[in-house]
Amino acid sequence: MAEETWHEARLIPTSGISGAEEQERRATSALLAVVTAVREFGRGLTQTLGAPAGAIQAFIEVPFMLGDKRCYPDGLIRVTRGQRTWTALVEVKTGTNQLAAEQLENYLDIAREQAFDALITISNEIPPSAGQHPTAVDKRKLRKVSMHHLSWSQILAEAVVQKEHRGVADPDQAWILGELIRYLEHPRSGALEFEDMGPSWVPVRDAVTARTLRQSDKGVVDVAARFDALLRYVSLRLGRTLGIEVVPAISRREAAEPALRTAALVDSLVQDGRLSGAIRIPNAVAPLHVDVDLRANRVTCHVDVEAPREGRPTTRVNWLVRQLKTAPDAVRLEASAMHARGPGATDLLKAVRDDPTLLIQDPKREIRSFRIALSSPLGSKRGRGRGAAIDSVLDAVDTFYGDVLQHLRAWTAAAPKMREAVELPHDRSAALVSTALSSQDGAELPTAPAAEEVVTTESEEDGGEPLVESAS
Numbered sequence: 180m181a182e183e184t185w186h187e188a189r190l191i192p193t194s195g196i197s198g199a200e201e202q203e204r205r206a207t208s209a210l211l212a213v214v215t216a217v218r219e220f221g222r223g224l225t226q227t228l229g230a231p232a233g234a235i236q237a238f239i240e241v242p243f244m245l246g247d248k249r250c251y252p253d254g255l256i257r258v259t260r261g262q263r264t265w266t267a268l269v270e271v272k273t274g275t276n277q278l279a280a281e282q283l284e285n286y287l288d289i290a291r292e293q294a295f296d297a298l299i300t301i302s303n304e305i306p307p308s309a310g311q312h313p314t315a316v317d318k319r320k321l322r323k324v325s326m327h328h329l330s331w332s333q334i335l336a337e338a339v340v341q342k343e344h345r346g347v348a349d350p351d352q353a354w355i356l357g358e359l360i361r362y363l364e365h366p367r368s369g370a371l372e373f374e375d376m377g378p379s380w381v382p383v384r385d386a387v388t389a390r391t392l393r394q395s396d397k398g399v400v401d402v403a404a405r406f407d408a409l410l411r412y413v414s415l416r417l418g419r420t421l422g423i424e425v426v427p428a429i430s431r432r433e434a435a436e437p438a439l440r441t442a443a444l445v446d447s448l449v450q451d452g453r454l455s456g457a458i459r460i461p462n463a464v465a466p467l468h469v470d471v472d473l474r475a476n477r478v479t480c481h482v483d484v485e486a487p488r489e490g491r492p493t494t495r496v497n498w499l500v501r502q503l504k505t506a507p508d509a510v511r512l513e514a515s516a517m518h519a520r521g522p523g524a525t526d527l528l529k530a531v532r533d534d535p536t537l538l539i540q541d542p543k544r545e546i547r548s549f550r551i552a553l554s555s556p557l558g559s560k561r562g563r564g565r566g567a568a569i570d571s572v573l574d575a576v577d578t579f580y581g582d583v584l585q586h587l588r589a590w591t592a593a594a595p596k597m598r599e600a601v602e603l604p605h606d607r608s609a610a611l612v613s614t615a616l617s618s619q620d621g622a623e624l625p626t627a628p629a630a631e632e633v634v635t636t637e638s639e640e641d642g643g644e645p646l647v648e649s650a651s
Contacts, residue, residue, distance in 0.1 A: 211237035233260030272302035273369025307407035331370035344422025373412035403444035480579035481552035
């Protein structure tokens with residue numbers, strides 16, 4: 180038998196998974212075991228959920244009685260630090276299985292009766308915004324027990340960042356974490372990536388093209404939510420590559436009220452056929468904006484950069500072009516002038532390299548900011564693969580960041596330089612001259628004294644006559 184057909188022994192094997200139940204049980208056991216074995220990974224995952232930094236214990240399929248029926252949550256995590264104990268139930272779904280509200284409410288009741296702190300749900304569902312749970316439950320059950328959701332994509336990203344970028348002190352623990360990563364990346368593990376824009380994607384896309392889409396149409400809200408979920412997946416994927424936490428850029432109000440963000444996306448989709456959002460990358464010059472135009476079938480990534488505050492307009496344009504020396508010629512630049520109305524001058528990077536004045540509408544107006552954009556075709560399919568919308572957005576973001584954004588730096592003013600003191604001859608008259616930088620009138624030689632000098636004495640201040648002394 181050829182060695183190519185041999186299966187390498189793995190700590191967490193993917194072979195032998197016979198169905199969804201076995202898939203969930205194995206994924207749960209593997210994850211919770213690694214959480215307890217790799218200290219850095221366990222702390223990074225549990226502390227974001229409110230747990231203290233302490234010793235972690237984990238169990239699977241712990242039985243509880245709820246009334247007259249027995250319930251089996253998929254897992255339980257207990258973190259102990261001194262006299263404090265934090266406990267959370269865990270419910271896991273793999274593949275395309277979704278969380279059920281009734282089941283979650285039962286586990287919330289159990290957690291309340293047992294004085295547990297939280298319920299953690301894990302599935303392939305990615306909510307539109309951080310902190311939002313994909314399954315709606317009775318809010319009254321959340322008064323004493325908090326509920327947190329982790330997607331498998333988020334867990335995989337956390338594991339990769341911890342191992343490849345932050346580091347694991349113990350080599351054996353690093354190998355164990357690597358085995359979990361390898362397992363979660365295997366398609367048979369059930370830990371899927373973002374794979375579908377939803378059943379409403381194609382009907383909504385066709386209605387946008389025909390300009391017949393209305394806000395009341397079925398599926399519009401679902402498409403808006405799926406787009407925000409895609410942005411979160413893009414952030415996790417890019418953060419996994421860069422080794423940092425990349426998050427969608429939303430306002431505080433939208434974070435507090437996710438319905439506002441969804442309503443804004445629906446309005447934009449109905450009126451302009453566009454879905455827009457942004458992701459925030461630490462230390463990048465500005466957020467990366469993603470615009471999906473369903474009417475033109477294009478996806479555009481752009482970033483807005485402040486122009487230098489000094490120098491001629493041509494100098495400011497050249498400052499930007501120098502940073503884009505390796506960027507594609509198809510990148511489009513737009514310059515916005517101070518106090519100017521309407522769109523600014525725009526042209527392709529290829530042309531601006533040859534003639535920077537193409538971005539200058541009025542030489543008398545200062546250039547305030549630049550917009551750098553790159554557009555590419557948008558796939559039409561709802562799933563993954565060639566010609567799919569998800570892959571076209573992922574490729575567009577990776578290309579724009581790699582070719583453009585990572586090379587941009589914000590402008591900073593040069594440090595002020597010290598004035599040099601004027602050196603004067605060391606003679607008797609020059610010794611009386613101030614050469615300090617605070618002297619605003621420059622160095623001057625003293626004038627000859629007058630023949631007579633009036634000296635005011637105390638008698639003058641009292642109303643007497645001034646005394647006159649001869650200078651000689």
